[in-house]
Amino acid sequence: MLQAIIFDVDGTILDTEQAILQSLQRTLREETEKEYALDELRFALGIPGKDTLRQLNVDDLETVHQKWSAAVLDFSQEVSVFSNMEAVIQSLASKPLQLGIVTSKTRQEVTDEFDPFELSNYFTQIISASDTVQHKPHPEPLITCLELLQVAPEDAIYIGDSIYDLQCAKQAGVKFALALWGAKTTKGYEEADYVLQEPTDILTII
Numbered sequence: 004m005l006q007a008i009i010f011d012v013d014g015t016i017l018d019t020e021q022a023i024l025q026s027l028q029r030t031l032r033e034e035t036e037k038e039y040a041l042d043e044l045r046f047a048l049g050i051p052g053k054d055t056l057r058q059l060n061v062d063d064l065e066t067v068h069q070k071w072s073a074a075v076l077d078f079s080q081e082v083s084v085f086s087n088m089e090a091v092i093q094s095l096a097s098k099p100l101q102l103g104i105v106t107s108k109t110r111q112e113v114t115d116e117f118d119p120f121e122l123s124n125y126f127t128q129i130i131s132a133s134d135t136v137q138h139k140p141h142p143e144p145l146i147t148c149l150e151l152l153q154v155a156p157e158d159a160i161y162i163g164d165s166i167y168d169l170q171c172a173k174q175a176g177v178k179f180a181l182a183l184w185g186a187k188t189t190k191g192y193e194e195a196d197y198v199l200q201e202p203t204d205i206l207t208i209i
Contacts, residue, residue, distance in 0.1 A: 005209055007154040008095060009103040009145065009177075010126075011163035012117055014049055014185030016088055016104075019116070021081040023048060026074035031059070034067050049165025051107040051138050072112055084120055085184055088202040096125045100209065101152050104129040105144045105161065105171070128152055140170035145177060162205065166191055180208060 013019040024041045031037055031044075047055040052068050061067050095102055104126050106113065110133035117123065130148045137143035149156060156176035161168065164185030169192055172179035180197035181189065189198055197208050 004158055005100065005160065006158040007101040007103060007149070007152050007160075008205070008209070009105055009148055009159060009161045011049070011161070011165070011168050011182070012104060012106040012108060012113075014164035015162055015168075015182045016084060016092075016122065017082055017117065017120070018085050018185075019075075019082050020048060020185075022075055022078035025081065026078050027055070027071055030067060030071040030074050031061075034063075034070060035059075035061065049107065049163070049167050051132050052109075054138070072109070072115075075112070076115060079116075079119075082116070084122070085202055089120075089122065091202045091205050092122060092125050094206060095209070098209065101128075101154060102126045103148045103152055105139070105148050106130070107132050107139055107167070109133045139165075139167040140174070142171055142175035145171050145175040149175070149177070160197070160208065162199070169194060180205070 010016055024044050027044050027047055028039055028041060031039055052071060053064055056064050056067055102125055108131055110131045113129060113131050128148050128151045130144050132138050135143045135147055145161060149159060160178045160180050161172040162180045162182055164182040169179050173194060178196040180199050181192045181195040183198055183200050199205060
C-alpha cells in the first residue's frame with residue numbers, strides 16, 4: 004500500500020536547467036578560463052555539484068563549488084515551479100500520504116533555491132546532500148528518508164528525472180516514476196515503473 008511519495012527537486016519540482024547550466028558556464032569561464040557550450044555541461048543536471056566539478060577536473064573544488072552555488076542565485080529569474088506542480092503537491096498533501104524530498108542540493112542550496120517557492124512545508128522530510136555520506140546514485144539518501152518517514156521501501160515511490168534518481172530508487176527497493184517533463188526522454192529509463200508525461204499524472208498513480 005502506497006504510504007509515501009518522495010520527490011527529487013531539480014528537473015522534477017523546479018525547472019532549474021538554465022540556471023544551473025548558465026551559472027556553471029559562467030563560473031568555469033571565470034575560474035578556469037575555459038569556455039564550455041551549454042550542451043557540453045548538460046551532464047551536470049541531476050548529479051551533485053562536486054561530482055560535476057570532479058568530472059570537469061576542476062582543481063580547487065571547494066572554492067569553485069561555493070562560487071557556482073552563489074552564481075546560481077544570479078540566475079534565479081530563470082527558475083520556476085513546473086506548471087501544475089504546486090497544485091499537485093497541495094492535492095497529495097491532503098491525502099493520507101507522507102511527502103518527502105531527496106535532492107542532490109546541499110542544505111544551504113535547499114534554503115536558498117527551494118525554500119523561496121514556499122513548498123517546503125508540504126514535505127515531512129527533506130534529505131539534502133549535506134545529510135548523508137553517500138549521494139545518489141547510492142541508495143543511502145533515499146533509505147535515510149524512508150527511515151525517517153518510517154515507511155518500507157515497497158510502500159514508496161520516488162519521482163525523478165535523472166539516471167541517478169532511477170539507480171538510487173532501484174538500489175533502495177523503491178518504485179521509480181520518471182518525470183518526463185524534466186528528463187525529456189525515456190531512453191535509458193526502461194526500468195522505470197511509471198512514466199509521467201506531466202505533473203498531473205502523479206495523481207493517477209496513487
